[in-house]
Amino acid sequence: MAEPILKVEDLSVDYEVGAGTFHALQDVSFEMKPGRVAGIVGETGCGKSTLAHAIPRLLPEPPARIRRGKIWFRGIDLLALPKWKLPLVRGTAVSMIFQEPINSLNPAYRVYDQLVEAVRIRKMRETGRSPVLFTETKPHDYSQTPSPKASEVLRRPLAPTLPLGRMRRLVGFSRETFRSDVLEYLRLVRINDPETILNLYPHELSGGMRQRIMIAMALSEKPSLLIADEPTSALDITIQAQVLTLMKELMEEVRTSILFISHDLGVIAEMADDVGVMYAGHLVEFGPVDEVYSSPRHPYTKALLRSVPKQYKDDGPLPSLPGSVPNLSALPAGCTFHPRCPLAQPVCTREPGPPLERAKVAQSPEHKAACYFSEEVESLT
Amino acid sequence: MTDAIVEVRDAYKHFPVTQSFFNAVKRISKEVIHAVDGVSIDIREKETLGLIGESGSGKTTLGWLVARLHNLTRGTIRLDGKDITTLEGSGLRAIRRKVQVVFQDPVGSLDPRLRVWQIVGEPARAQGPVSRAELRSRVAELLPTVGLPGGSLDQYPHEFSGGGRQRLSLARALIVHPKLIVLDEPTSALDVAVQAQILNRLVTLQREMGLSYLMITHNVAAVRYVADRVAVMYLGKLAEVGNVRDVLEHPVHPYTKALLAALPKPEPGRRSARYRIAGEIPTLIHPPPGCRFAARCPFVIPRCIEEEPPLRRLPGLAERLVACHRAEEIGDVPPEDLIAAEATASPVSSQPG
Numbered sequence: 001m002a003e004p005i006l007k008v009e010d011l012s013v014d015y016e017v018g019a020g021t022f023h024a025l026q027d028v029s030f031e032m033k034p035g036r037v038a039g040i041v042g043e044t045g046c047g048k049s050t051l052a053h054a055i056p057r058l059l060p061e062p063p064a065r066i067r068r069g070k071i072w073f074r075g076i077d078l079l080a081l082p083k084w085k086l087p088l089v090r091g092t093a094v095s096m097i098f099q100e101p102i103n104s105l106n107p108a109y110r111v112y113d114q115l116v117e118a119v120r121i122r123k124m125r126e127t128g129r130s131p132v133l134f135t136e137t138k139p140h141d142y143s144q145t146p147s148p149k150a151s152e153v154l155r156r157p158l159a160p161t162l163p164l165g166r167m168r169r170l171v172g173f174s175r176e177t178f179r180s181d182v183l184e185y186l187r188l189v190r191i192n193d194p195e196t197i198l199n200l201y202p203h204e205l206s207g208g209m210r211q212r213i214m215i216a217m218a219l220s221e222k223p224s225l226l227i228a229d230e231p232t233s234a235l236d237i238t239i240q241a242q243v244l245t246l247m248k249e250l251m252e253e254v255r256t257s258i259l260f261i262s263h264d265l266g267v268i269a270e271m272a273d274d275v276g277v278m279y280a281g282h283l284v285e286f287g288p289v290d291e292v293y294s295s296p297r298h299p300y301t302k303a304l305l306r307s308v309p310k311q312y313k314d315d316g317p318l319p320s321l322p323g324s325v326p327n328l329s330a331l332p333a334g335c336t337f338h339p340r341c342p343l344a345q346p347v348c349t350r351e352p353g354p355p356l357e358r359a360k361v362a363q364s365p366e367h368k369a370a371c372y373f374s375e376e377v378e379s380l381t
Numbered sequence: 382m383t384d385a386i387v388e389v390r391d392a393y394k395h396f397p398v399t400q401s402f403f404n405a406v407k408r409i410s411k412e413v414i415h416a417v418d419g420v421s422i423d424i425r426e427k428e429t430l431g432l433i434g435e436s437g438s439g440k441t442t443l444g445w446l447v448a449r450l451h452n453l454t455r456g457t458i459r460l461d462g463k464d465i466t467t468l469e470g471s472g473l474r475a476i477r478r479k480v481q482v483v484f485q486d487p488v489g490s491l492d493p494r495l496r497v498w499q500i501v502g503e504p505a506r507a508q509g510p511v512s513r514a515e516l517r518s519r520v521a522e523l524l525p526t527v528g529l530p531g532g533s534l535d536q537y538p539h540e541f542s543g544g545g546r547q548r549l550s551l552a553r554a555l556i557v558h559p560k561l562i563v564l565d566e567p568t569s570a571l572d573v574a575v576q577a578q579i580l581n582r583l584v585t586l587q588r589e590m591g592l593s594y595l596m597i598t599h600n601v602a603a604v605r606y607v608a609d610r611v612a613v614m615y616l617g618k619l620a621e622v623g624n625v626r627d628v629l630e631h632p633v634h635p636y637t638k639a640l641l642a643a644l645p646k647p648e649p650g651r652r653s654a655r656y657r658i659a660g661e662i663p664t665l666i667h668p669p670p671g672c673r674f675a676a677r678c679p680f681v682i683p684r685c686i687e688e689e690p691p692l693r694r695l696p697g698l699a700e701r702l703v704a705c706h707r708a709e710e711i712g713d714v715p716p717e718d719l720i721a722a723e724a725t726a727s728p729v730s731s732q733p734g
Contacts, residue, residue, distance in 0.1 A: 043572035044543070206661050236435035237599060241643035241656035248655070263572060266645030270654065290649040307577040308647050309606040312626055313429075313584055318606060320577035324542055 004031040004072075005257050006055070006225055011069030013050055016062060020329040024050040026281045028069070029356060032274075034224070037251065037258040039272030039289065041265060041304075043325055046278040048261045052229040055259070056094045057086055074224065091118070095218035099230040101210035105202040111213055112198040115182045118220040123178075185216040188253075190246055208239035212246065219254050229261045244270055265308055269293060274366070277301045280326050280336040283356055287367030297359035297369035297377050299341050335371070342380060343373045385423035386561055386593050387447055387480075392420045392456035394442050398666060414665045416442040418617035419456075421692070424561065429587065429594040431608030431625060433601060433640070437662050439617040441485075444563045444597045448482045449473060461560075478508055481554035485566035487546035491538040497524075498534040501552045508557060519556065526589075527552045528582055544575035548582070555586070561593045568603050580606050601644055605629055610700070613637045616673040617665060619692055623701040633695065633703045633712040636674045642719040654720045672706070679719065680711045 013025040024047045032038045040048045053059050055071055057078060071078040078089060090096075098104045105114055179198075186194035189212040202210055211231060218226055231247070232240040244267065251258060260271050268275055269289060276286040277298065285298040296302045303321040311318070323340040326332055332339055338348040351372075359369040361378070371377065395413035416439045424430045424447070434440045445451045447458060449465060457466045465476050481504065484490035491500055501523065502516040511519075521531045527548040538546055547567060554562050567583070568576040580603055586592060596607055604611055608625045613636065621634040632638045639658045660677040669675060675685040684706050692704040695712070705711070 043574060208661055236662070237601075238435060238639055238643045238656075238658055239661060240645070242659070244645070245654075245656045264645060265573070265647040269647045269649045270645045293647065293649050304573060305647060307573045309577065309580060309602040311606060313606060313609070317581050317584070318577045320581055321574040322578075324544065324575065325572075 003034070005034040005074060006032040006259070007070075007072040008051075008055070009070040009072070011051070011054060011071065012067040013047075013054055013059065014065045014067055016065055022328040023281050023331060024064075024328060025054065026353075027355075028278075028281075028283045030276055030283060030286050032225070032257055032259065034257050035255060036273040037260055037271055039260045039262065039268035039275040040278060041262060041268045041275060042278035043263060043304075045280075045325055045328065047281040047328075048263075048278050049229055051278070052096070052227050052259065052261045055225075055227060056090045056096060057081070058090070058096070091121070091218075091223075092221045093223055094225045094227060095221060095223035097211070097214050097218050097226065097228045097231045100234050101207065101214045102202060104214055105210060107202055110199055110201055111186075111205075112179070112182055114202075114213070115185060115217055115220065116178050118217050119178055119181045119185075122221050181220075185220050186213075188219070188250070189213070189216045191216075206239075207235050208243060211235065211243055215243075215247065215250070219250060219256070222254065223256055225259065226256050227259045227261070230263065231260075232267060233262070233264070240267070247271065265293075265305060277304065280331060281328060282336055282353060282370060284337065284371070285359075285369045286356065287359075287362065287369075288364050291362065291364050291367050295362075295378060297362055297367065297374040298337075298371045299343050299373075299377050299380060300337050301369075302377055302380055303340075343371075343376055345373070347372055384426050386426045386461060387424040387595075388457075388459040389420060389422050389443075389447065390457045390459075392417055392443070392446055392458065393454040394439075394446055394451055395454045412666050415617045415668050416665060417446065418668065420614075420617075420619055422612055422619065422622065424593055424595055425610075426560075426593055427587070427591050428609040429596055429607050431604035431611040432595060432597045432614060433599060433604055433611060434614035435599060435640075435662060437616075437665065438614045439665070440597045440614045441565055443614070444482070444565055444595055447561075447595055448480050448563045449476065450482065474508065477504070478557045479560045480563065481557065481559040481561075482563045482565060483547070483550045483554050483567050485569060487543055487550055487570055488538075490550060491546055493538055496535050496537060497549065500538065500549060501556055504553060505556045520552070523552050523556055526555070526586065528578070542575075543571050544579060547571065547579055551579075551582070551586075555590070558590075559592070561595065564594055564596045564598075566598050566600075567596065569598065569600060576603065583607055601629070601641065613640065616662065616668055618673055619702070619704060620674065621701070621703050621705075622692070623698070627698065627701060631698075631712075632716060633698070633701065633708050634674075634705050635678045635680050635711065638714065638716040639677070639719055642716040657719050672704070680707055680714075682707065 009029050011025055011028045015022040015024055028051060040051060042048045050059065054066065055078065066079060073094065182198065183194045186197060191197055191212055232243050235243060260268065262268050272289045274287065275289040275292050276283050277300065279300045285292060285296065285301045292301060293305065296305060306319045307321060309318055321340055326336060334349040334351055335353045338344040354370045354372050356368045356370040358365060359367050359374045361375045394417040396416055398412045398414060420443060432440045432443065442451060446453055453466055457464055459465065460476055460479060468476060498517050498520045501520045505511055505516060505519065517534060521534055524531045524533065529545065529548050538549065541549060568579055571579060584607060587594060596604060598604055605625060610623065611625045611628050612619055613621045613634065615636045620636045621628060628637065632641055643656055657679065658677055663669065663676060671686040671688055672690050675681050678685065690704045690706045692702045695701045695703050695708055
């Protein structure tokens with residue numbers, strides 16, 4: 001079996017703010033296999049964005065605090081990396097696409113200038129002018145030694161910031177090479193008229209076009225992991241379908257693994273191979289998407305899937321989950337879902353929350369659920 | 382139609398675009414955004430008309446026109462048989478009693494410095510003097526009908542969750558006992574589980590109070606559940622109108638098909654599906670002369686580019702209006718045909734931006 005490209009172990013993140021401590025993530029553990037797409041789905045405030053930002057260490061600390069856990073990425077524990085080494089991970093090995101492309105693009109830069117930055121960094125890396133964290137192409141087998149020779153690789157200092165002209169000369173590439181590289185990326189994301197687009201500012205582009213630029217930027221470094229945090233939520237339905245189609249095609253061309261965060265069960269079904277369902281900071285279910293959708297093993301997953309309206313008014317009321325998501329600073333004792341759960345028993349309030357473990361009656365060994373009564377979920381109506 | 386509560390006839394709304402400082406100073410404005418461009422539609426009593434379309438299609442503008450939050454550029458709107466197109470002052474205030482709006486943004490549409498009873502009671506106060514005690518008791522009576530505890534009169538909006546705030550907006554609309562509520566994206570800021578609660582509440586309220594809704598949304602799943610009839614809008618014009626079940630299960634207009642094909646369905650196994658409608662919504666400043674969907678339409682013929690298709694009744698389909706020259710020929714093409722399996726589509730070249 002292929003080694004996981006990403007392995008998150010017991011990741012717990014708190015936000016410490018004036019109003020108290022919010023437990024945004026609690027003991028989240030999962031694995032991602034290379035070349036697969038893992039989707040994370042959940043409602044607002046369930047911690048899915050915190051998870052996305054925690055992996056490339058983008059959480060602002062404080063107020064965020066990583067209480068415990070490990071994030072193994074290609075054999076390196078990202079949480080143990082010193083701060084100055086993080087730029088070697090971010091953007092190069094782990095790339096990210098955010099929800100609002102207008103907020104991620106610099107409004108004062110033309111498309112060309114935004115993209116060329118990524119190309120320049122990659123050229124520096126490829127020509128050995130800037131340090132590299134991952135040299136080998138295949139993921140490291142971290143079960144043998146916890147950390148590879150990252151420390152040795154990293155001994156070379158980061159490239160000093162140089163004025164544009166000098167940097168270009170230093171790297172030994174001309175303006176034309178950079179330009180043709182940028183054009184190539186724009187064509188990669190199916191932009192029809194890249195020569196014109198190059199000279200436009202972000203506000204002159206449509207939402208779909210901006211998100212394509214973001215994708216081009218994220219993929220330009222050929223990352224082994226792409227984190228997409230609600231990449232299509234701000235787009236219209238037909239534009240969303242176009243961007244999703246583009247991502248599916250690129251996935252096969254670029255051969256990257258994607259961690260796809262969304263609140264939309266439909267988008268996850270279209271994109272993901274594996275899906276994780278989050279509720280109030282806990283990963284309550286994880287498994288192959290077909291199996292999780294067809295036979296969920298956690299009552300929350302089941303309720304979530306059933307609340308998508310599929311019926312007409314005269315077919316009767318929509319099945320809906322009563323109550324609302326608990327406050328992350330005052331989580332209920334025991335299983336966090338028990339106040340809304342139709343299967344709740346005394347044990348669910350008494351015992352600490354059930355761990356995410358192999359679901360009792362699941363077909364696939366990969367299918368895990370955090371519920372004491374996972375075998376009874378099927379019988380719920 | 383005799384049982385229509387609102388009749389919109391040939392409504393136009395153009396917003397002027399000021400292009401430069403010079404033109405702004407000299408009040409020259411030659412270009413206009415054709416937000417709503419010749420729309421005629423009825424809203425019947427006790428029914429929900431769903432208005433779906435993407436951003437920039439003019440659906441919110443049309444909703445605001447019906448509530449008279451915008452003035453029409455051209456056309457007429459009748460409410461209960463009475464022309465309300467040019468009403469002002471007390472006449473306009475009188476129709477506010479009949480038509481209320483629930484706005485999209487549940488945070489921005491509630492004053493953060495007012496308490497619940499003040500927010501919910503405001504439309505009633507605007508209609509005439511009400512004592513504080515009476516207003517409080519009316520609000521307290523109303524809150525349970527939208528699923529909020531009656532004791533939350535003195536809370537502030539920030540103490541409510543997104544769903545709670547949307548219930549407050551709904552209560553504010555209900556306090557004057559309107560006949561029609563314009564729901565502008567009522568659930569787009571909400572999660573699926575909360576959305577289901579709100580949609581159920583909307584349907585129950587409609588049955589109990591005999592309300593009509595104009596529900597503006599891009600969420601087809603929500604329209605499916607709440608609406609009786611549905612109107613599909615594209616670039617300021619209606620593309621297709623019909624009964625919700627018929628339109629969603631048997632769409633005729635290519636844009637309706639494209640919209641339905643683009644919906645991500647919560648069923649795995651569509652990984653190979655490739656969406657085939659290219660292009661984006663063109664600008665509303667210079668709308669194309671022919672059919673507005675022609676530039677993206679997979680069934681386009683030369684006639685579509687030259688001649689604008691009128692919204693016409695289709696023989697054989699009850700209550701269906703479609704604006705497409707080729708409606709008879711392409712009516713039976715299922716929306717799934719606009720999605721190609723991987724094998725048939727050449728992935729790199731067939732998808733221009």
